[in-house]
Amino acid sequence: MTGAPIFERMALIGIGLIGSSIAQAARQRGLVKEIAISTRSPATLQRAEELGLGDVYELDAAVAVEGADLVILCVPVGANESVAKWISPALKKGAVLTDVGSTKGSVVEQVGPHVPEGVHFIPGHPIAGTEHSGPDAGFPTLFDHRWCILTPTPDVDPDALQKLTAFWQGCGSDVDQMEPKHHDLVLAIVSHLPHLIAYNIVGTADDLETVTKSQVIKYSASGFRDFTRLAASDPTMWRDVCLNNKDAILEMLARFSEDLSALQRAIRWGDGDKLFDMFTRTRGIRSSIIEAGQETDAPDFGRHTASETVSSSD
């Protein structure tokens, strides 16, 4: 499904899981004519070149963005400000500048002031990813049937917004618009809190003296392993998310802890009816997510078939 390219030259600053997937989706679907890739690590840049992800490879981000009419920052959110300062003088007038960060209020604050006049800055966040990191982890269908949230200011240029929307739709995404602050609140509950809880429970298990790590590993199929996927995500990305969406995350953590205390109390007092009610109300949400096309309806995430394949090659 290739049409006319939406942008002439796309510059990707950062080429991890997301950058690499954007490059592959854009190339496969003919969304851009030329792809310039920049990252600060020479080894990663070389790997991107070996994978053939772009047309031009530059260590200097300012050189990479020259002449680009679409610039996408694909770095951990904590690096956005310094990258924005660096590339700012080299940005082409009329270019669309966006990012893929999991926090949007901080990006507006940190990148906004460095955007030159005539450049259209539209923060963005594709709701997609896996637990793997780096350019090798990318794949062209990552964004298919996933939401991409854009957080434009009210005075955004309509053409620029329309082109960026078409770009993400071309990558397979459904596109939504939201206020940056509301985005950060929504993501705090659907993404940031789940990751923190997952990191935390895996840490708790790792610290036990009474149950060995090898027992945790052996018997993990009884529930624990579901958490280890999120807890295997990129630590730099998640450190930056915590530092840049502090208020919303602390709010969600406080609510979660309060609810957990109530659950703990019901267990201590043996309140079976309350426990049954708590465990019943949560069932419906999963079926709604499956109906919305955001989850597979196969039991066990469909991993049963996958693990059989693995085992047969043992």
Next chain:
Amino acid sequence: MTGAPIFERMALIGIGLIGSSIAQAARQRGLVKEIAISTRSPATLQRAEELGLGDVYELDAAVAVEGADLVILCVPVGANESVAKWISPALKKGAVLTDVGSTKGSVVEQVGPHVPEGVHFIPGHPIAGTEHSGPDAGFPTLFDHRWCILTPTPDVDPDALQKLTAFWQGCGSDVDQMEPKHHDLVLAIVSHLPHLIAYNIVGTADDLETVTKSQVIKYSASGFRDFTRLAASDPTMWRDVCLNNKDAILEMLARFSEDLSALQRAIRWGDGDKLFDMFTRTRGIRSSIIEAGQETDAPDFGRHTASETVSSSD
């Protein structure tokens, strides 16, 4: 891979996900000659018969166990005591009596006193399951490459133990032995705590006033949906687990909450180094679980392919 049957007549009391999977595995692999199925719900019993899961169907558990040399209690752990009382007078001398419950200390206490002399009671727990419940949810490969923990007493009859071990191995499981109390501690961290945390976070999200339920559903692919699988598990089963492994669960909950407070503090004070360390140490556990053959190594639990299949039929 069928050999000589290990048992002549197996009676399954309860025919949910686990009972149904045992029936199918035992039949497919020729582990028993005859299968008697009993459950207190006439509708469920009829469904089991429609699915052809057994040879004999009885509403009266005491009738079902007559002449059985293997009796497996496949009911929620809270129902074990009353079933044990019920079937006790009808159990055949020399029969092996076991169960599949997620708590073992309580089963020893509640079932043990009702076991007649000459019947070999060996509590058991296959570490396998999905988020689906009922006889239709069962499948014959559920136990393949999964652990089954038996908690025999020191004076167990060696022949009975050997036969039950061979039965579970025939179902595809690796078999381990453990003290009941230690089993309950191990399961509290690898299974019970993860389920409670999952139920809790889904409940927290459901209660928010600032983020709508439809937003939680739409953007769930960013992490939240991983938790909804465990939170869709059978509420009766999990109520009973909480009531019957209270001490170990409260101990794990307390540790988890303590660790969560430390994480919360690091976020509040913007301690990036501490956050980075916390998020780094947890990565190794997942690779160990994959190496141990207890998890698929496909990104996103391998569900990407599954969801593509779903979407293409939209």
